[in-house]
Amino acid sequence: KVQALFEAYGFWVVFTAGFTPIPYKVITIGSGVFQINLVIFLIASLISRSLRFFLVAWLLHRYGPGMRDFIDRYFNLLSIVFLILLFGGFLLLKYVL
Numbered sequence: 105k106v107q108a109l110f111e112a113y114g115f116w117v118v119f120t121a122g123f124t125p126i127p128y129k130v131i132t133i134g135s136g137v138f139q140i141n142l143v144i145f146l147i148a149s150l151i152s153r154s155l156r157f158f159l160v161a162w163l164l165h166r167y168g169p170g171m172r173d174f175i176d177r178y179f180n181l182l183s184i185v186f187l188i189l190l191f192g193g194f195l196l197l198k199y200v201l
Contacts, residue, residue, distance in 0.1 A: 114141065118144075119151065122153045123183055123187065124183045156183070160175060160179070
């Protein structure tokens, strides 16, 4: 069942783990075990990890050291909410509109 998930949504599984607090190492190991296409894995990893770390860097640059406490407290929650809204939007476009 997990293999079917990786086969059907490999890019999105890796992307989600790269951006959210889902353990990225577990997904990278799973990607190897289930032989996800290396190019898809690398692209999803590059995009998601870049987005996550550039977002944190930009927030710290823009709002200063006080933003660090906010990020430490709320980044995981906000990233999960963002992904839920993003996937909800895709589902809305696909099935409703």
